[in-house]
Amino acid sequence: MAGSLQDQLLNAGLADAKKAKKIKKDKQKQAKVSRRDKSETVDETKQQLTQSRKEKLDRDRKLNSSKNAEAERKAIAAQVKQLITVNSIARNTAELNYNFTDNKKIKKILVDKIMLDQLSGGRLAIVSLDQSYHVVAAAVAEKIKQRIPECVIVANDTMPTESDEEDPYADFQIPDDLMW
Structure with missing residues (x-):
């Protein structure tokens, strides 16, 4: 069976020689x-294939970008968790209540006198x-705030100790036990 399909169809009588x-x-x-126009015939299937690939x-x-964003969010959460667990200060001898607000609710945490002063002064x-x-x-807390700001509940500003050179009462300290 040599020859092209066209020849085979002609021999079988299924095709007309004129039409062929x-x-x-x-x-x-x-x-x-x-060839003269140097324009390629556009193949619709190729176009559809390239479009579907795009x-x-x-x-x-x-x-991938959503997966990467989720992975990055999880990594940041793990960093914050590690920062908190490693740097958390033990409150074993805590006997004073420190009240603060969290999501419009008043919460309290037990602290000792030194922690209370440092929380108020902005060092804790x-x-x-x-x-x-x-x-x-x-x-x-500042490092945590850079990663997830919602985790930081109380971070008071540190109050610089200003000393006025012309203050006549600068030499007199206010006693801690002064009651009004």
Whole structure:
């Protein structure tokens, strides 16, 4: 069975010789015109294939970016958790209540006298982790605030000690036990 499919169809009587010659001439004309115009015949299936590839790449990029964002969020949460657990100050001898607000609710935490003074002065801060509160240094709270600001509950500003040179009462200190 040598020959092309066209020859086989002609031999079998399924195709007409006139039509076959006409189709062959039309094909040659089209090829000649496309060579002359140097324009490629546009194949719709190729266009659809390239379009579907582009769409798939876009979907994959979006999916990857969302996965990367989720992974980054988890990494930041793990960093914050580690910062809090490592730098949390123990409150074993705590006997004083320190009241603060969290989401418009008043909460309290037990601290000792030194912690109370440092919380008020801004050297310590209160942070939240897994529905519990921890006392950490202000520098650690600042690092946490850079990563997840919602975790820092109480971070008072440090009050600089201003000394006025012309203050006549500068030499007199106010006693701690003064009652009004």
